Amino acid sequence: MSNPLVKLENVGIQFGGLKAVQNVNMYINKGELVGLIGPNGAGKTTTFNMLTGVYTPTEGDITFEGKSIKGLKPYQVTKRGISRTFQNIRLFKDLTVLDNVKIANHHLAKHSILSSVLRLPSHFKGEGKMEKESIEFLKIFGLDVYKDELAKNLPYGMQRRLEIARALAAGPKLLLLDEPAAGMNPQETQDLMDLIALIRKEFDLTILLIEHDMSLVMGICERIYVLDHGQLIAEGTPEEIRNNPKVIEAYLGEEVKN
């Protein structure tokens, strides 16, 4: 195996006496689209939170591009090139759609506080570039018509899209999507799948996806990890996962004997 983009080695986390996640070994190669599935409470979002620095794993190590990112704060992880969306939408509700994207673009800009306060040329140059790039991102997601709307006034599906646009504006190499299709109807889910395929190609992204919608996961993921009770129970292609007895058991329960 050549060097994977991100690697989790024996990662685990304990909250008090509760072992939420333990002994997770995962890798994602550059350019892959990997799914992470599992029943409710299996530890999927906890794994995401460890990857993004919200939680620090109590065991094991996480490496990104060969360097450990364990113990980094979320904003430092984002600067390294991992950005995410949230399961429960966390937009900046009272700010405009454009500002939401600009904020994610913030850490890629260089102009200093002093240059902004004194309105030096570097401020106008930096802000102009941010504005242009942010509108480009909005266009990809068909959100440019809403750019001056407050984020909270967008319809639900559009808010989900804006979350992805915002995560993308942070310039990630690895994009983590936490249930991007939650609450969407089949048509919206289909559009979303197309969109994910598109941005993946366009931005040369590696994607890790948590999802409950099996059609979405089986449809677009190349490889799938299955978590149950905080432990990995299976890994493989969608076909292998579909026929894995452990996975079937975790989702549907044990077969009744005799």
Add this chain to the structure above:
Amino acid sequence: MKKSKAFWVYLALALVIYAVVQVMTANEMIDLYYQNMLITICINIMLAVSLHIVIGITGQFSIGHAGFMAVGAYVSAICTMKLGLPFIVGIIMAGVVAAIAGLLVGVPSLRLKGDYLAIATLGFAEIIRITFLNIDYVGGAAGMVVNHMTTWTYAFLGVLITILVISNFTNSRHGRSCLAIREDEIAADAMGINTTYYKVVAFVIGSLFAGVAGALYAHNFYIIQPTAFNFLKSFEILIYVVLGGLGSLSGSVIAAIFLTTVSQYLQAFPETRMIIYSVVLILVMLYRPTGLMGTKELKDVFRLKKRGGSEA
């Protein structure tokens, strides 16, 4: 990105106000009482706007703003009265030392959130006040005699620079980062914003201008005493910001002007003054629960009116 038309309109308007007052003062059309009132309004605007960047923009509930005003007042008074330095040096020193005080208070306390932060900042402000109360060099409880040096020009320039710096900061990537922290700290962090850094930056900028306002205040009243900077003063500033509408710079300016004027006129009725003042506050909050301006700025209001007019 060019300077908006609103900017030049505001600047022209401000200069007209300055010139009119200056001419009227020179011709003795405004007596000392009203001159004093105008300067007090300017100082209160500076205090309101400097707290607005902490509470309204960054969403950090600080209720110890009078502490930084006290630092500015005493530092500038020491510069001019004890060390014999020019007033302008006193003002600059007041800003610098208050900013450092803001940094020292901000770094430990901004880890706290919501109510806890409020209590911590209140505590720090009281510590600052009581420190001055116990230093004999600055007169202790009896206070310190300060010459009257604050003029309309100083007060006006103070307001102009405060508003310019804070609105320029707000309308940049740095200000947007602060707004993001106010909206959702976890999401802001996940989007690559160093939240602790920006909270401290906003707090330091706020403290700096509170210090400058303190310097102007000290040199306007002949005497400064620690009791002038107690928590009631902090609440007074907080009320400007909340009443104006959290997140609205023009709101806090308008509220500062409005409440300072009300409070000055009510001095003619000392027995009922605080009752009437409180009733005014209650009425405004009942009829404008999000403050006078909500989160809107003046230019948004005008823009809306214009659009509404053309459609009708």
